[in-house]
Amino acid sequence: MSKQTKIPLEETRKKIWLVDSKGLIVSHRKESLQHFKKPWAHEHEPCTTLIDAVKAIKPTVLIGTSGQGKTFTKEVVEAMASFNKKPLIMALSNPTSQAECTAEEAYNWSEGRAVFASGSPFDPVKYNNQLYIPGQANNAYIFPGLGLGLVMSGAIRMHDEMLLAASEALACQVTQEHYDKGMTFPPFSNIRTISANIAAKVAAKAYDLGLATRLPRPEDLVKFAESCMYSPNYHIYR
Structure with missing residues (x-):
């Protein structure tokens, strides 16, 4: 947020609110x-429940990572939908039984307007004759490409x-067609292409920061990333 808006980090941090077991921080x-919660403690009246915090803050995005299932209740999702045209609901806790809400609940309670992502996969949901495809916010999207980018550049340090x-490389691969289907990530079936593009951007940043040791820098980092990938193809022997 700070990078995109050119606003100081301390100011952009005020746009993010956290809730723990005792309520709004x-x-x-x-x-x-x-100590790790203190930078997120902003000036506000106390709110002891999530629904009270949502109604007071009126967030555009709701992210669940507490491992506490069913915390995004009907009242919470309806509140999000009342002041957002397209509320982003991210129920990221695993396993599925601990998800803050299901994809079906998010779409039904928001009248089909939610943009939903979860930590574990949910099946597509049909609402008002429209098919919605829940996004899976899984670290498998980032980590393989991130690791490949570090290895192929010979990076000596992570930054x-x-x-x-x-993250930006992944976001850039989401198309309008994906958004129209309610998807927050590109299809996982394209993970090799996704990973190659992420690896290229990570490697490029390593070179830009002077942290890369594999020299000279390859001209086409995407093609180089693809050439470094393992392909499970084997010759057939009789």
């Missing part, structure tokens, strides 16, 4: 908070900007 709780490059 706010500044008056700072003394009792664990935050390389992680950001991997």
